[in-house]
Amino acid sequence: xxxxxxxxxxIPALDADGLSRRSFLRTSAVFTTGxxxxxxxxxxxxxxxxxxxxxxxxxxYYKELTPEDMEKVLKRIENEVEKQYGIRPHVxxxxxxxxVEYVYCLNLSRCIGCRKCVHACVAENNQSRNPEIQYxxxxxxxxxxxxxxxxxxxxxxxMVPEKGHFYMPVQCQQCHNPPCVKVCPVHATWQETDxxxxxxxxxxxxxxxxxxxCPYWARxxxxxxxxxxxxxxxxxxxxxxxxxxxxxxxxxCHFCIQRTRAGRYPACVEVCPAGxxxxxxxxxxxxxxxxxxxNKRVFIQLKEELGTSPRFFYYFDV
Amino acid sequence: MITAxxxxxxxxxxxxxxxxxxxxxxxxxxxxxxxxxxxxLNAYAKQFANGLVVTGMSDQVSWGVYIANFTFLVGVAAAxxxxxIPVYIYDNEELHDLVIxxxxxxxxxxxxxxxxVTVDLGRPDRFWHLIxxxxxxxxxxxxxxxxxxxxxxxxxxxVHICGYLLYxxxxxxxPARWFYIPFVFIAIFWAISIHTVTAFLYVGLGGxxxxxxxxxxxxxxxxxxxxxxxxxxxxxxxxxxxxxxxISDKALLTLRSIVQVSMIINVFLLVCEIFxxxxxxxxxxxxxxxxxxxxxxxxxLVPWIWTAITFNLTAMVLLVLPVSRSLxxxxxxxxxxxxGIWIEKGMGLVIPGFIPTPLGEMAEYSPSLNEALVCFxxxxxxxxxxxxxxxxxxxxxxxxxxxxxEGEFLRTAAQQEVREPLx
Amino acid sequence: MKSLSKTSLTLLVxxxxxxxxxxxxxxxLWGRPTPRLEIPLVDPAFISTATVRTSYAELVANKEDLSxxxxxxxxxxxxxxxxxxxxxxxxxxPQEHSDIVMKHGSxxxxxxxxxxxxxxxxxxxxxxxxxxLKFSESTQLCGSCHGPNYRDWEAxxxxxxxGFWNRSMGPITRKDCVSCHNPHAPKFPGRKPAxxxxxxxxxxxxxxxxxxxx
Numbered sequence: 038x039x040x041x042x043x044x045x046x047x048i049p050a051l052d053a054d055g056l057s058r059r060s061f062l063r064t065s066a067v068f069t070t071g072x073x074x075x076x077x078x079x080x081x082x083x084x085x086x087x088x089x090x091x092x093x094x095x096x097x098y099y100k101e102l103t104p105e106d107m108e109k110v111l112k113r114i115e116n117e118v119e120k121q122y123g124i125r126p127h128v129x130x131x132x133x134x135x136x137v138e139y140v141y142c143l144n145l146s147r148c149i150g151c152r153k154c155v156h157a158c159v160a161e162n163n164q165s166r167n168p169e170i171q172y173x174x175x176x177x178x179x180x181x182x183x184x185x186x187x188x189x190x191x192x193x194x195x196m197v198p199e200k201g202h203f204y205m206p207v208q209c210q211q212c213h214n215p216p217c218v219k220v221c222p223v224h225a226t227w228q229e230t231d232x233x234x235x236x237x238x239x240x241x242x243x244x245x246x247x248x249x250x251c252p253y254w255a256r257x258x259x260x261x262x263x264x265x266x267x268x269x270x271x272x273x274x275x276x277x278x279x280x281x282x283x284x285x286x287x288x289x290c291h292f293c294i295q296r297t298r299a300g301r302y303p304a305c306v307e308v309c310p311a312g313x314x315x316x317x318x319x320x321x322x323x324x325x326x327x328x329x330x331x332n333k334r335v336f337i338q339l340k341e342e343l344g345t346s347p348r349f350f351y352y353f354d355v
Numbered sequence: 356m357i358t359a360x361x362x363x364x365x366x367x368x369x370x371x372x373x374x375x376x377x378x379x380x381x382x383x384x385x386x387x388x389x390x391x392x393x394x395x396l397n398a399y400a401k402q403f404a405n406g407l408v409v410t411g412m413s414d415q416v417s418w419g420v421y422i423a424n425f426t427f428l429v430g431v432a433a434a435x436x437x438x439x440i441p442v443y444i445y446d447n448e449e450l451h452d453l454v455i456x457x458x459x460x461x462x463x464x465x466x467x468x469x470x471x472v473t474v475d476l477g478r479p480d481r482f483w484h485l486i487x488x489x490x491x492x493x494x495x496x497x498x499x500x501x502x503x504x505x506x507x508x509x510x511x512x513x514v515h516i517c518g519y520l521l522y523x524x525x526x527x528x529x530p531a532r533w534f535y536i537p538f539v540f541i542a543i544f545w546a547i548s549i550h551t552v553t554a555f556l557y558v559g560l561g562g563x564x565x566x567x568x569x570x571x572x573x574x575x576x577x578x579x580x581x582x583x584x585x586x587x588x589x590x591x592x593x594x595x596x597x598x599x600x601x602i603s604d605k606a607l608l609t610l611r612s613i614v615q616v617s618m619i620i621n622v623f624l625l626v627c628e629i630f631x632x633x634x635x636x637x638x639x640x641x642x643x644x645x646x647x648x649x650x651x652x653x654x655x656l657v658p659w660i661w662t663a664i665t666f667n668l669t670a671m672v673l674l675v676l677p678v679s680r681s682l683x684x685x686x687x688x689x690x691x692x693x694x695g696i697w698i699e700k701g702m703g704l705v706i707p708g709f710i711p712t713p714l715g716e717m718a719e720y721s722p723s724l725n726e727a728l729v730c731f732x733x734x735x736x737x738x739x740x741x742x743x744x745x746x747x748x749x750x751x752x753x754x755x756x757x758x759x760x761e762g763e764f765l766r767t768a769a770q771q772e773v774r775e776p777l778x
Numbered sequence: 779m780k781s782l783s784k785t786s787l788t789l790l791v792x793x794x795x796x797x798x799x800x801x802x803x804x805x806x807l808w809g810r811p812t813p814r815l816e817i818p819l820v821d822p823a824f825i826s827t828a829t830v831r832t833s834y835a836e837l838v839a840n841k842e843d844l845s846x847x848x849x850x851x852x853x854x855x856x857x858x859x860x861x862x863x864x865x866x867x868x869x870x871x872p873q874e875h876s877d878i879v880m881k882h883g884s885x886x887x888x889x890x891x892x893x894x895x896x897x898x899x900x901x902x903x904x905x906x907x908x909x910x911l912k913f914s915e916s917t918q919l920c921g922s923c924h925g926p927n928y929r930d931w932e933a934x935x936x937x938x939x940x941g942f943w944n945r946s947m948g949p950i951t952r953k954d955c956v957s958c959h960n961p962h963a964p965k966f967p968g969r970k971p972a973x974x975x976x977x978x979x980x981x982x983x984x985x986x987x988x989x990x991x992x
Contacts, residue, residue, distance in 0.1 A: 064375070067789050070796035071389060077800035078397035084404040089480055098484075098491050134944075142935075152972035156824045167817045168408060169976045174714060185715035186641055191974040198968060207714060216562060222499035223484040224491040240491070242484055243407075243477015245417045246499050252562025254713045258417060258477065260978060261408035266819060284406040285477030300947030302940060308827050310958070311966060312937040324943065325934030332935075340713075343561040354930075379784035386792040390799065397803050401811075409811050413978040653981070719981060725809045 088284070090117075098224070099237040099277070107276070110239075114280055118272075121281070122265070126272035128280055131298035133231035139292055140232075140319040140348050142329045143206065145337075146355040147313040150175055150197040150204030154305035154314065158208075161293055161304035162279040163271055165263030172257065172290040173208040173305065183337070206313075208305075209234065209255035209290035210339065210347030217247035217256060226287070232348055233292050235277040241286040248287065252340050253347075256289045292316070362758070366525055369756055369764060370747040377746070380597070385742065388735040395732010398725045399474055407477060410726040415718030416709040420730050421475040423701030425468050426553060427582070428737075430575060430700065432464035432509065433550040434583020436542050441609060443539050452752055453606055455520055456594065457587055458513045459744040461546075465510045467737035474729055498556045505549045512542050517744075521751050526758045550575050557708065564639035565708045568631075574624045575700075580617035582696040584610045585689035590741075592686070598749045604682070611685060614692060615674040621696070622671050625664070641715075646707040653710075655719050659702045666695030817976050824972040827940065829957040835914040836957065847913060849900035858897035861890065881963035894919060894961065920955045931955075 092113055096102075102110065111128045119125045155173045164170040176188035180201050188205075198204065215234050218227055225241040228234045248256045262284045274280040275295035282288050293303035297316075301307075306314045317324035330336070330350065337351040377385075402409050412419045438457040473479050484490035485503050494500040516538050523530035554575040557566040588610050595602045632643040644650045649657050670691040673679045679688050711717050722730070750756040802808065837844055845851070852874065853859060862870045869889050871878055880889040891897075896904040903911045905922045921928030930936035934950065937958060942948035958966060 063786055063789050067386075067793055067796070070793045070800070071393070074393050074796040074799040074803070075396065077803040078393050079400050080803050080806075081397070081400040081404045094480060137944075144935075147966075149966070149968065150971055151824075151969055152974075153824050155975075156820045156972050157827075159820070160825045166819065167814060168978050169817055171975055174975065176714060184638065185713075186638060186711065188715050190714070190716050193971065193974050195970060196968040197971045216560065220497050220499065220559070222493050222497045222503065223481075224493045225484075240481070240484060241478065242481045244472075244475070244499065245477070246497070246556075248414065248417045249708070250560045250562060252713050254414075254716075257414055259406065260412070260414075261406040269819070287477075297943070300942045300944035302943050306938070307940050308825060309938055310830065310969075312939070312958075315935060315939070317943045325939060328930075328933040329935050332933075340562070345561075379788040382785060382788045382792070386788065386795070390792075390795055393796070393799055397799075398809055401809055405811055408814075408978070409809075411979065415977065415979070717981060718977070718979070720979075725811075728809065 093239055096239050098240055111276065114274075114276070118270075118274075118281060122267050122270050124267065124270055124272050126270075126274045126280070128274040128276060129295070130276040131278075131294060133229050133233075133298065136320055137318045138232045138320050139211070139297065139316065140326045140330070140350065141211075141292075142315040142326050142350045142352065144313045144315070144354060145203055145205060145351050146353045147311040148175075148198075148204040148206065149311050149313075150177060150192070150199075150202075151310065153308045153310060154206055157304040157308035158290070158293075160269060161271055161296070162291075163265050163274070163281050164257075164288070165259065165261075165282075166266060166269075167264050168259075168261050170257045170259070170263070170288065172255070172288075173206050174254070175204055175206045178203050178205055205351065206305075207253055207255070207339070208349075209251075210253050210345065210349045211290075211292065213346035213348065214344055216250040216252065216343075216345060220246045220250045222246065231298075233294055233297075234289075235291055235294065236287055236289065237277065238280070238282050238286045238288065243285040243287065245287070252343050252345060256287050258287055259284050362526075363522070365761060365765075366522060366758075369761075370751075373750060373756065374743045374746050381746075385739065388739040388742070391731050391735035392739060393732075395729050395735065398728035398732065401725055402474070402729065403479075409723060411721050411723045413718065413720075415712050415716060416706060416720040418475070418705055418709070419720055420701065420722045420726055421471045423705045424730055424733070425471040425475070426575075426705060427697050427700045428464045428468045428471065429506070429553045430550055430579025430696075431583045431586055432461045432468060433546040433576075434579045434581075435461035435464060435587060436513070436546040437580060437584060437613060438587070438610070439539055439543055439546075443536070443543075453587075453591065453602065455517055455748060455752070456591065456745070458517045458542075459748060460587060460590060460741060462510060462513045462517065463737045463741035463744065465506055465513070466740055467733055468506060469510075470733045470736060471730075474733070498552060498559055501552045502549075502556060505545065505552050509542075509545050509549050512538055512545060516542065517748070521748055525751050525756065547576065550579050557704070562713050563642075563708050565642035566704075568628070570624055570628055570631075571704075574621065574628070577617050577621040577624055578696045578700060581614050581621050582693050584613045584617075585692040588614070588689050589686060589693075592682070594745060594749065598745075598753075600749050600753060607682070607685070608680065611674070611679065614689070618667065618671045618674055618692060622667055625667070625699075641711055642707045645710050646703060650711070651717055653717050653719055655721065656702050656706060659698050663695045663698035663703055666691040667699070670695060815976065815980075820972060829938075829953055830967060831957055831960060833914075833954040833956045834916065835954060838914060847901075853900055856898075859891075859900075861892070878962050881965065882961070916956055916961065917954045920959075920961075 090113070092109075096110060097106065107130050111130060114128050115126055118128075152175055155171050155175060158164070158172050159166070159170075162172070164172070174190060176185060176190060177192040177199070178185075178188050180203060192199075211228075211232055211234050213232075215226075215228055218234060221227075222244060223240060223242055226234060226236045226247055243258065245258055248258055259282055263282060265281060270281075271279060273295055275298070278291050278294035293301075293305075296303055302316055306316045315325050315329055317326040319326055319330070321327060329352065333352045333354050335353055338347050338349065339351070341347075410419060410421075435457045438454050442451055442454050473482070476482070485492055485500075487494065487504075492500045492503065494504065516535050519535050520530055551572055554572040557563075558568065558571045561567050588607055591602050591607060591610075594600055629643075629647070632640045641650060645653065646656050646660050648654075670688045673684060673688040673691075679685045706720055709718065709720070747756075832840075832842075834844075834847065862872070864870055867886050869880055869886075869891070871880065882888045882893075887893075892904075893906075894903050896902050896910060899910070901913075903913065903916060903919050905911065905919055907922070911919050917928075917931075921931070927936050931952065934952065937953055937955075939950055939952055941950045943950070955961075955964075960967075
């Protein structure tokens, strides 16, 4: 065996089978410690509880689920919620009604900025309290300007409404032409026939492209495991609606789909003390939203110029 | 048939084995990179278990350094194939073998891109939802779906081209033109497309006026073709130093001229953007104001962007002057280019798009320790891959590992250690 | 023993680093997430759908105490109460009714008791065209002057509607005017707002208000 003397390296003595014992030993020693470091490095995964189950991992896309599949899925969700919160919920998969297209009218002359809608929504839709997720954000605007750059989000005076200001709550506008639906790489979000843009929480991969695309900052991401106090859990749930979400998926206002598809008003409408919020079926000429759109004059659709064609009509009538 | 499989298997075995052989500097380098990889792996495990709350991201700024690095590296991957153009279109034989080094860099860069996107996902276990046929890939509406297809396609393309050329060299045969030349030309267009698709990810969002501009695509390409070849200039000099592979200065200077032209275009496009934003003014330039001047008392990014602009301008001046023909100055210039463009694409593009939010709320972002560790881990992983690729490719190109000396290999593995040192 | 070769030394150092890493990971020495801010649960008053006031009709329906409406407990029948005014012709509220603040608009002519109350029969209300209305029908009285709001209210566009938007599936409920508006000082009352949102990454400095450079 020749050893090239110009080599700076000290090549160890080689034995009969061509491998030096020392080089083998030292390589294996390094390997072992390396593998130990990797195994130890993965230690935080011990904390991973209830991340996903096998059935949920292989669950098909919502639109491909047969009614029997859906039954099983709903059962699974009910079991999971019961396990986590000790309350057995009632989870339904409500389908859109025919001849219905929802529209929301919001009277900016009436909103007093009390934020009751924000919290009613949180309570109804089982949103995480910490980290805090709130679908509705109320902006305190200055009279005479619609410039959202000048709005305040964190006002907390002794009394609202404050003189010289008006208040504008913003939530998912359920656009006719939703940018979030366009950009989702896996079709986890889509618009249903009754106009609600929904999310299949078991399909979302959490890339947050939709959050970047939304011009109204309406979408929320579960950065951590959501925490809902047991005593405030709302057990009347819907698959596409207020069933508790998991870490790593998107969520947003869905017009309280568990209420509206059962014919009821969304929680924000029910709680607003000033009667600011109006909701209904635009295809019904006798609904209050049809009345408003027919009889009131100045309507504002936020960021109309983007072509999203939102279903939210803000108006002033005094 | 069986012989072919056996030959290929032995080829792979020899390649794999050589990756673990080297002198102390090699072990030190690979060891350091492995340490960072393991640190990154641990940081990612924490993120996987606790959620993305361990990063610095929030609903207000929902993309951060992961996507910033992804954007930068797609550019590097695209530009790494740029050397293909002078070789195959202009028949520049000087750069012929260097194409392989460029493409190997592209493979490493794409692997890093895929890693960065994966660590950014909230539910990476659901990646199968992206597979067309199995999942529900939203093609052609979603630009992310285009990105998934073009990045993976680019990876396969480059793996094929490099693999085939190296394997042919291993056998001492001239590679069959029909089996790689068409792919090389496809790779040229594909390289431009991967970066354009990535640009369109941002451009297509009407709700973010900072990004919704036609100039983003050209800026991406110009900056990619500046930073990519700059990286290759540095990488080639490292290869020249640690192996006995002969790389002429002429090749480096050809790459320098690519960087020169691209940087001039990059700076010009920057001027265009600044003029458009600040001359007309209006509400939609708030993000630019935040980035370049600070806004409402928030100015975290201002020092970053002006550093980047200084670096870019200095690099441009140096590139234009003949002084950058000397390797010392050229290397400094390349480092200025790479750093300047990394900052510009990362802090200067991704973050300001979120500030202020579409509802006008101010927010700020800075990466957490965990996020930084994951980034370093992925960069280390990429460098590890590239080093391994080079460790395999250089001896093959030099003829030290070939079919001819397969017999010797099979007889005594140890003699390989003697015959194929790093230096 | 020969001195260690550079390679062996390097590998030994690496082994040491790997071991240190493993220890560091298991003991979780760095990268612990910062503890999150305690966010108190919101006061249940903010999610209650109760109205600020209760109308007479609701009091009757819920069989609650109606003693406030027993006018002839103090007043004499067939003796209409006299109104007293000050030098500026503002109404002086008698001390028995000191809890009433008259702020029905800004003009004195709107702040007269018998615009709405019937002085001959204090247990009913009267409209301007001479109709008498029960207290539970007070909405008709409001509507007799406030036409546009009344029409909006009938259509469901003024004031809160609750229940079912889909009338075929259930009833809609509308509140009477006096459930939200105090008939003597009808301006909708202000209140303390619910707490502002708690962002995941609070800003270092408070957001400046609208004035200032833009």
